[in-house]
Every structure is written in structure tokens, then in C-alpha cells.
Amino acid sequence: MSTVAAIDRPTRTATIAVMGDLAIPDAKGLYDCLKSISRRRDVRTIVLDLGKTERIDGAGMAVVSLAHRIAKRSRKQFEITNVDARHKKALELNAVAPTVHDHAETPPTRIEVLGTHVIEFYDGVLASMKLFADAFRQLGFVIVGKKKLPKGATSGFVITMGIDALPIVCMLSALLGATLAFQAIVLLKRFGAGQFVADMTGLAMVREFAPMMTAIVLTGRNGAAIAAELGTMRVRGELDALDAMGISSSRFLLLPRLLALTFVQPALTLIGIFVGIAGALIVARLSLDLPMSIFWARVVGRVDMMDFIHGLTKSFVFAQIIGFTGSYFGMRATADPSSVGNAATRTVVVGIFLIIVVDAIAATIGSLGGSA
Amino acid sequence: MKLDSMLLCRKLAVGYSEDQPVLSDVDLEVRRGEIVALLGGSGSGKSTLLRTITGLQPPLAGGVSLLGENMYELDDEARRMLLRRTGMAFQQDALFGALTIQDNVALPLRELTKLPEPIICEMARMRLALVGLAGFERRVPAALSGGQRKRAALARASILDPEIIFCDEPSAGLDPVVAAELDDTLLRFRDVLGITIVIVSHELESIRALADRAIMFGHGKMLASGTLPELEQSNNEEVYHYFHARSA
Numbered sequence: 001m002s003t004v005a006a007i008d009r010p011t012r013t014a015t016i017a018v019m020g021d022l023a024i025p026d027a028k029g030l031y032d033c034l035k036s037i038s039r040r041r042d043v044r045t046i047v048l049d050l051g052k053t054e055r056i057d058g059a060g061m062a063v064v065s066l067a068h069r070i071a072k073r074s075r076k077q078f079e080i081t082n083v084d085a086r087h088k089k090a091l092e093l094n095a096v097a098p099t100v101h102d103h104a105e106t107p108p109t110r111i112e113v114l115g116t117h118v119i120e121f122y123d124g125v126l127a128s129m130k131l132f133a134d135a136f137r138q139l140g141f142v143i144v145g146k147k148k149l150p151k152g153a154t155s156g157f158v159i160t161m162g163i164d165a166l167p168i169v170c171m172l173s174a175l176l177g178a179t180l181a182f183q184a185i186v187l188l189k190r191f192g193a194g195q196f197v198a199d200m201t202g203l204a205m206v207r208e209f210a211p212m213m214t215a216i217v218l219t220g221r222n223g224a225a226i227a228a229e230l231g232t233m234r235v236r237g238e239l240d241a242l243d244a245m246g247i248s249s250s251r252f253l254l255l256p257r258l259l260a261l262t263f264v265q266p267a268l269t270l271i272g273i274f275v276g277i278a279g280a281l282i283v284a285r286l287s288l289d290l291p292m293s294i295f296w297a298r299v300v301g302r303v304d305m306m307d308f309i310h311g312l313t314k315s316f317v318f319a320q321i322i323g324f325t326g327s328y329f330g331m332r333a334t335a336d337p338s339s340v341g342n343a344a345t346r347t348v349v350v351g352i353f354l355i356i357v358v359d360a361i362a363a364t365i366g367s368l369g370g371s372a
Numbered sequence: 373m374k375l376d377s378m379l380l381c382r383k384l385a386v387g388y389s390e391d392q393p394v395l396s397d398v399d400l401e402v403r404r405g406e407i408v409a410l411l412g413g414s415g416s417g418k419s420t421l422l423r424t425i426t427g428l429q430p431p432l433a434g435g436v437s438l439l440g441e442n443m444y445e446l447d448d449e450a451r452r453m454l455l456r457r458t459g460m461a462f463q464q465d466a467l468f469g470a471l472t473i474q475d476n477v478a479l480p481l482r483e484l485t486k487l488p489e490p491i492i493c494e495m496a497r498m499r500l501a502l503v504g505l506a507g508f509e510r511r512v513p514a515a516l517s518g519g520q521r522k523r524a525a526l527a528r529a530s531i532l533d534p535e536i537i538f539c540d541e542p543s544a545g546l547d548p549v550v551a552a553e554l555d556d557t558l559l560r561f562r563d564v565l566g567i568t569i570v571i572v573s574h575e576l577e578s579i580r581a582l583a584d585r586a587i588m589f590g591h592g593k594m595l596a597s598g599t600l601p602e603l604e605q606s607n608n609e610e611v612y613h614y615f616h617a618r619s620a
Contacts, residue, residue: 023533024485024487024532024533027487027491028486028487028488028491031488031490031491057533057565058495058498058499058530058531058532058533058565059485059487059491059495059533061495061498062491062494062495062498063491063494065494065498066490066491066494089563089564090564090565092564107510334514335469335514336469336470336512336513336514337469338469338470339469
């Protein structure tokens, strides 16, 4: 395409003649030409001459449509001349498209955006409480035998959420215990109190590190998996199908996962405690030449049943957090596939945040009660 | 010089295993400005054929000449360039859920052209208005009905003014009014923009309203080809039954 722009000074009219195709590769040239002419003060009327124009495609039509608006904005008249029947048809498509957005939505103001976020947060809290209440109601029905869980689902989840996670939990616990021992030995040796590494690592693994580390691993592994799985079911319409059949999704989907986690989380925490202490024991043996029997005797002498109850109670609460966040975000996914990824991400972020908050609260209560 | 034959398949076999092709010995030609319907029962291989024609599934045998180029003899870049001159509206709209409708339609323009943003937005807005979606630009696909999503998919498929558009079941699952509107849009694409259209469909009403010619598939081969009245009076029992099953 080539454009020829001529300005007739007496009539203050700029005529742009378009020669050749007015298509995607050429649209920018005409658009720039129109913009530059619209800025001229010595032009009152812009005329687009299509007499020698061959083909007009979507981009060409868009430029013609924009030309109307550019001219209007710069308070100039706009005309199109020498339109043949072929071009008329194409430009008539333009008439199909309303230039004014009759029922277009106006962008929301900042206050509206803030209000939307507040309402969404309130809705979210309300929905999570409803889910929580419904899950416990359904658990009650299952306990009294009025309803039953899907056959084999819970045991299946125990395998996928627990037994399959065992290697990673053991490996990380051993490394954590060993790292803790390394750090403690450096400090304690200065005071000639190297053997206290057993007391410290034993207590730390039982009360804090094993429950917390297992919870974080399971949030990333099982929480995200629950969210992705339920989110995909939402996208595929499976959750709607359950609702339509009158089957409680809390009982059918949430409870088996929650019960499996309730069993798996404390069990993995317990294993993590012993593997972590074993890691510390190996480091103490190698670094301090501390006999294993002495190490173990110090751990048993320092860690009592209350410490175990503290650690395992936390792991029970963490299991509920992981199960509920995963299920909540998964079930709230929309039909949009990207919401599945968002649900998994939110589960991990919110899950870990809540776990740390609960852990901090438990540590504070423990220290106030004098058990820390 | 403008090419007359937009699509040419010779001795084409399509499917997922050479032992059991879904369709074989397919000879078909689509000429500029035609609307051609590919018909057949469920599992007859129409959609697989469409996937092969649009470069998504290599043929088991034979060749596909699209816009004068033998598609499966081209290297990847040349094939991409060729496919930019075509449009495809998928059965499941295939809109990007994270993008607004306007951004979905504008995507090919933003990725494949150097047009300034105002022209891109105007083109997307006009094309959405053309398919009856003016005012829906800022919505995400999840906020639209099935019919609206199909129309948005059609707007995206046509935004680069392709020479040929392939539509897989464009009016499936739509109510008769929306389906008729979609048919009108397709006719406008052909009549005003000069786009050649190949449709895979089960909807006889739509096909009667749109298609210049139809090609019928069944039992792993082409059963018949011709205008709609010709097929409706076909001597082939299966073809005849396809068109008269409801009235029988």
C-alpha cells in the first residue's frame, strides 16, 4: 500500500489516497498518517479516498473506524470518498459494530475494588466455616452409622499421602536432626557441654522440628494434590454432578482425605522424630565421640510424655489445616483451568502460614504453662 | 494470482495407527469461497480428518495441500507461516481462561503482527461486535455462556482474516436461535470477507443453511460428495438414512 496525502489550503482539506491493499502490513502507515494530519491546525476536513484501494481487511476496517474517532477528537470533519460496492460491504461490517459501548461495563473504582476484596474475604471465611461445619456433621453421621464413607477411599489415601511420603519425610528429618546437632555441638563445645546436644536435639525434634517439618512437606505434597484434584473435578463438572445427585461432597471427597491425613500426619511425625534423633545421634557420635547409649539415655531422660503429647497434638491440628485448606481452595476453583493452579498455590501459601501461626500460638501457650 | 483450490487431499489416510486407519482413500477438494460440510456419524473420523488437515495430526498416507502448499512436506517454520493464513474454531472453544475475551481475540494480533495497540484493540472490538459480543470485551470465558464462548472462539479464529476457516462442530449444544445467529455470522464471513469455510457438524439445520457442498464419511471412507439436495436423494442407503433418519 502507499498513501498520498495532499492538502488543499483554500478549503483546508487533507485528502489521503490509499493505493493498493489496506491490510495488516499497511494499517500502521495509514494510522500514523491520520494521526499526524489530525494534529495539523491548517486542516479542517480529512478525506479518505478509497478510489484506488484494492483489498480492505480487518485491520484496514479498524483504521477507518479509528479515523472517525481521531477526527472527532481533534474536532475535524471526516469523509470517505470513492467507495466501491466491494469496500462498501466491508465497511458496512463496521456499522454492525457499535462504536459506543452501549452496555459495556465501566472499570470499577478503587473503593469498589476494595469493597469487592472485603466481600470476597467475608464470603471466603463464611464458606470455609460452612465447609468445616458440614464436614463435622457428616463425620457425625458416619460415626453413628447413618451414612458411610466411600469404600476403600480412606485406606487408599493413607497409602498415597502417607506411605508414599515416607522416604522424603525420613530423608529430610535425618538431615534436619544432623544439621541441628552440628550447630548445637559448635556452641555447646565452647562451654564443655557437648553431651547436652542429646537433650537439645531430642527436645527440639519432639516439640518443634518434626511436627513442623512434616507439616510443611505434607502441605506442599498432599495439600496441593488435594487442591489440584478437587479443582480439576470442579472444572470437569464432577462436583456439580455430586451436588446434582444429592451426594455430600464433604462426605464423599473431604472426609476420606481428612481422616487419612489425621492418621498419617501424627504417624509420619513420630517416625520423623526418631529418624531426626538418629541423624543427630550419628553426628554426635562422629563429632564428639559420644557413646550411643549415653546419647539415647540423655534423650530418654529429658523428653517426657508431655513433650510427645505437645508435638503430636500439633501434628493432629496441622493435619486438619492441610486437609481443610486443600479441600476449601480446590472446591472453590472455578470452571477456568488456571484456577486449579491458583488453588494449589493458595493451599500451600495459606496452609504454611496457618501452620506457623498455630505453631507460634502453641509455643506461647507451652511457655506460659511452663512446659517449654 | 489467486489460488482457486484452497484445500486438496489425495489418497489421504488418517488415524492413530497404520494398522487401523480411521479414514483412508480420502480425495477431496475445497475451492475458494465455498462452504463445505464434513458429515458423518459419531466416530466416523471427521474430527480426526480435520486435525490432519489443520496440521495437528500427521497423515498415515497421502498428502494435504493447503493453500497450494503441501503441508506435511514443509519444515516447522514454513508450516507455522502457512497455518497463520488459516483459522481454526475448536469444538471446545479453547479460549484461554486467564485472559479476557478481548485479549483472547487480540492474542494472534499481538503475537504475530506489529500493529499498534489502538488498532489491535479496535480490530478485536469490531470482530467481537461482528459475532454479537459487543460489550463483553472485559469478561473472562468462564463468565460467558457456551454459545457466547463459541462465538468468541470464532472471532479469534477469524481475526487475522484467514483465507480459510475450519470449524469443528460450531453449533453443537446451542439453542436454535443462537445456532442460527452463528450460521449468519459464518455466512457473513464468507460473503463479505471472502473466507472459505470447512465445517464439521452434525446439525443438519445448520448445514442446510450454510453449506454449498457436503462430504459424507462412514465405515472408514468417503461415502458421498455433492450438494445437499444431491446427498439427500443419494442412492447410498447410509447417506439417505443419515438425512432422513428423523422423518423415517
